[in-house]
Amino acid sequence: MVINKNVEGKNMTIALDGRLDTTTAPQLEAELKDSIDGIEKLVFDFENLGYLSSAGLRVLLSAQKTMNKQGEMVITKVNETIMEIFEVTGFVDILTIE
Template identity: 55%
Template sequence: MDIEKNLDGEKLTVKIIGRLDTNTSPELTESLKEDLPDVKELILDLSDLLYISSAGLRVILSTQKTMNKQGSMVIRNVQDMVMEVFEATGFTDILTIE
């Protein structure tokens, strides 16, 4: 997995590339911890996310809870396979997906 971050003031865009699973979730968690305290708007770009496991879903849910307290989080460009996981788990009801 690769992570590309673009911080513009209080707006952070994070592009996740590859697989978000048990092995890579801790890396994303640590990467987000670095920047989230100063962020009011978080955009997760999943255009190149090919796979997400339950561990990846936990990271996204935890991040959503954090952003609910300090701003907003939007998920964009979700691939069909990942969207199926979001739909099956009910995440489409709790996440803002564009």
């Protein structure tokens, strides 16, 4: 998985390319831990994300909890496969998906 991060002031966009799974979730978790302080708007771009596992969902849930305290988190450009995962797991009720 490739993580493309762009920070503009208090806004951060993270575009993921590949698979967010057991192998790559720790990489995203570490990236968020290092850079989420002071961020008021976190945007995930899932245009090129092909797969999302429960480990990836856990990282997203953790990021959402953090952002609930300091701002907002939005997930954009979600494909049909990933949206189905969000619907089946109930994450559509927890996350802001545009």
